Amino acid sequence: MMVRKIGRGVAAFCAIAAFASSMTVHAEEAAFIRAGRLIDVEKETVLTDQLIEVRDGRIVSVKPFAPMQDVAIIDWSHYTVLPGLADMHTHLVGDIQGGIIDPLLYTGAEDVLAGAGNAKKTLCAGFTTVRDVGSWRAFTDVALRDAINRGDVEGPRMAVAGGYFTIPGGGGAITGLAYDAKAPEDMTRGVVRGPEDARQKAREFLQHRVDLLKMIATGAVLTVGTDPGLPELSEEEMRAIVGEAKKYGKKVTAHAHGAEGAKMAVRAGVDSIEHGSLLDDEALRMMKSRGVFLVADIYNGDYINEVGTAEDWPEETMQKNRDTTDTQREVFRKAVRMGVKIAYGTDSGVYPHGDNAKQMPYMVRYGMRPMRAIQSATLHSAALLGWEKDTGALSAGRYADMIAVEGDPLEDISILSHVKGVIKGGREVHCK
Incomplete structure (x- = not known):
């Protein structure tokens, strides 16, 4: 529910x-x-x-x-x-996915308070480390990470992205608003218009002490008006963002359902691809040869189908979920066979926090040995973070x-x- x-x-x-x-x-x-x-x-x-x-x-x-x-x-x-297990695709700040307008109904402070509760649920579910790949309001995840590190809040070790880099109206934007309505500035900090703007905004995020950067390379299932299969950021914009991150010694991930957007992100130098629902063999070969991780949330398609149907989510969203759920699982199976690096990630925040381990049986069903599934949430996640000496x-x-x-x-x-x-x-x- x-x-x-x-x-x-x-x-x-x-x-x-x-x-x-x-x-x-x-x-x-x-x-x-x-x-x-x-x-x-x-x-x-x-x-x-x-x-x-x-x-x-x-x-x-x-x-x-x-x-x-x-x-x-x-x-x-x-x-x-x-x-302790690790989830490499979480959204702890705020509440779980709801209507288009939901992110505008609460302040950043309320979102962080909600994140404190989500952090404890995640920790008690056995996930002692997470990579939080973006919040609607820029840098609220930084505040939560810092509160946990100080001991003010109990939660997992967090690596945070601060927000997303997206095109205007893209998969990481607030869409579906009235023509003359505007989203708050802290929800548009990652909207980029060209390579130079992308470079400057990447630098701003890095100066706000994020641990990694996240790019929205294609449209999204849950963002109204976007197509998961189509590229959004240009390769030049992605190269600018990755270039700034490397100067600071930080890693970059790309939300990419579609094959072409994923290939652009891999050529730009990302460390991981999120979702990967529509990847082709060439994209998987590129990822394997360059050591790029796949982080595929192969559980929550079933959750979206069940809850979205019961709660009358937009038909556009439900159709996109139907179009990507089974294909994503077959891509995952193929990636396992090909030896692509895989780290555990669930997109928590789409489904209720604390259910992170529900994806484990899906990974086994779609080709992983149980030991390798556990390694994806321990050793391999630590490697993706660059935390091998400390966790995993x-x-x-x-x-x-x-x-x-x-x-x-x-x-x-x-x-x-x-x-x-x-x-x-x-x-x-x-x-x-």
């Missing part, structure tokens, strides 16, 4: 208050975790009865368990333990981010939607 925005600020405030009351548990108190089974995503093995030692929020060692005297241990001996595996030196589940996700990957415990930075997260 579609979640509405009524009362969301109150809910977010309660989430923040609950976090403040939980701060009596410190990282140094969670020094040892006993894992009944531990999935080693680096070696693709499963270890039994392991002891994970943590100091200052990072893993010191992983070794067979031996009894210790007078040491507090988090007992996960009845669980399977694996690295349970090994010495990395952050002590981990989750516990009952049963074996390598046999039934759907159990990742039923997380029993979450630890971030060595501190146990309280979710109930």
Whole structure:
């Protein structure tokens, strides 16, 4: 059922208050975790009865368990333990996708408060890291990231884009308004008109401390008046944006359903392609040869079909969803066979936050081994972020981010939607 925005600020405030009351548990108190089974995503093995030692929020060692005297241990001996999961396509700020006018009904402050609640739901779902690929109001995601990093809000580690770069009336714009109506300035910061404008606005975003840049290379399913198969930004505009990002050592991703827009983005130097619903073999070969990741949200087409039908979403949106859902899944299957790099991404914010792991069974259904699906949300997502030294595996030196589940996700990957415990930075997260 579609979640509405009524009362969301109150809910977010309660989430923040609950976090403040939980701060009596410190990282140094969670020094040892006993894992009944531990999935080693680096070696693709499963270890039994392991002891994970943590100091200052990072893993010191992983070794067979031996009894210790007078040491507090988090007992996960009845669980399977694996690295905290990562979602590379989220939209935490604001509420989930609604009507055309919804982004104009709330202030940036209200959107960030809603994001605080969404962040906690995401963390409690076992996702200790996210890449947030744009909010309607520029830089509200930066504010949420900073609040989490300060400890004011409990949520996953965030890499944020600050907004989107799009053409006027494009897939990242507010469309469908009356001819004489105008969207607020903070919703148009990423609208570009030519390569030089693109370069200047990329520089502005980078100076506002974003972690990556996002370009809207083609039309979008959920943006009225745009065609997912058609290119939007020119290749010259994309090259200008990527060029500025590289100066700052930042990565760039491109929303691209259509093959031609994706090829333009790959030639421009992006690090990942989002969605990829209509990619052809040439686009996939280009991505493989250049090491460009595919981040394909192959779950939420079913969600859009079910909820959009029940709530009478625009027929244009529903038709575009029908035109891209099955083709996207076949592109995903082909990408797996071809060996294209794949990182886990779900487009959370289209569906309710906290359901991020529902995509895992789809990835297995469309060609991935369960271990590789888990790696897409751990090792491979860390590689896409450039955070390999800090996240993505349970090994010495990395952050002590981990989750516990009952049963074996390598046999039934759907159990990742039923997380029993979450630890971030060595501190146990309280979710109930």
